[in-house]
Amino acid sequence: DQQVKQNSPSLSVQEGRISILNCDYTNSMFDYFLWYKKYPAEGPTFLISISSIKDKNEDGRFTVFLNKSAKHLSLHIVPSQPGDSAVYFCAARPGSQGNLIFGKGTKLSVKP
Amino acid sequence: EADxxxxxxxxxxxxxxxxxxxxxxxxxxxxxxxxQQDPGMELHLIHYSYGVNSTEKGDLSSESTVSRIRTEHFPLTLESARPSHTSQYLCASSEWTSGRTDTQYFGPGTRLTVL
Known part of the structure; x- marks a missing residue:
């Protein structure tokens, strides 16, 4: 049973608009969440993270929101650029000593 | 930038x-x-290590083995490759600060095809 779910396999957005990628989780013990970006034939690149004690973290064009009561987090990219086209993975850590658990990813396509 | x-x-x-x-x-x-990661699927942890001489099996059963003789080096070995081993293999590392796992940084990956 998947503990980290990314229910949208793909998302298409126009350049300059907002991209919103969603992630749901089932384990209330998750205390740290991360987003990674992955291009084909390359390894994932760390983008942004958020601790469970916060509800928002921002880094440039990237903002992550955490709603603990709904067990939901989202990544906002504003404005979206064609270079943002990649697969985005959500990951969660089940306690400070745990290993990350990844979702299946969402493929974002940003069209010029 | 991760090295x-x-x-x-x-x-x-x-x-x-x-x-x-x-x-x-x-x-x-x-x-x-x-x-180990296949297209459209999540990353599956197959092995990890806390440090020199430490190796642990991950969540996904794998026929591969690993060793950790030096801090900086973590090779993975398949004794007899099969077509079912075809996949992308990703290596990562993180700090292990006071027993806390921090952000993982990934290598570029190895795309393995077994004919």
Missing amino acids: IYQTPRYLVIGTGKKITLECSQTMGHDKMYWY
Whole structure:
């Protein structure tokens, strides 16, 4: 049973608009969440993270929101650029000593 | 920028061959990992290590083995490759600070194809 779910396999957005990628989780013990970006034939690149004690973290064009009561987090990219086209993975850590658990990813396509 | 390296980047081999995938990091991280990932699927943890002489099996059963003789080096070996081993193999590392796992940084991956 998947503990980290990314229910949208793909998302298409126009350049300059907002991209919103969603992630749901089932384990209330998750205390740290991360987003990674992955291009084909390359390894994932760390983008942004958020601790469970916060509800928002921002880094440039990237903002992550955490709603603990709904067990939901989202990544906002504003404005979206064609270079943002990649697969985005959500990951969660089940306690400070745990290993990350990844979702299946969402493929974002940003069209010029 | 993470300094973690994997070789080879691409490998095509025949069934029954023994292979070793190399992974090295220059960040001094104690904890290292191997993941297996197929298109459209999540990353599956197959091995990890807390430091020198430590190796642990991950969530996904794997016929591969690993060793950790030096902090910076974490090679993965398949004694007899099969077509079912065809996948992308990703190595990662993180700090292991006071027993807390921090953000993982990934290498570029090895795309393995077994014919």
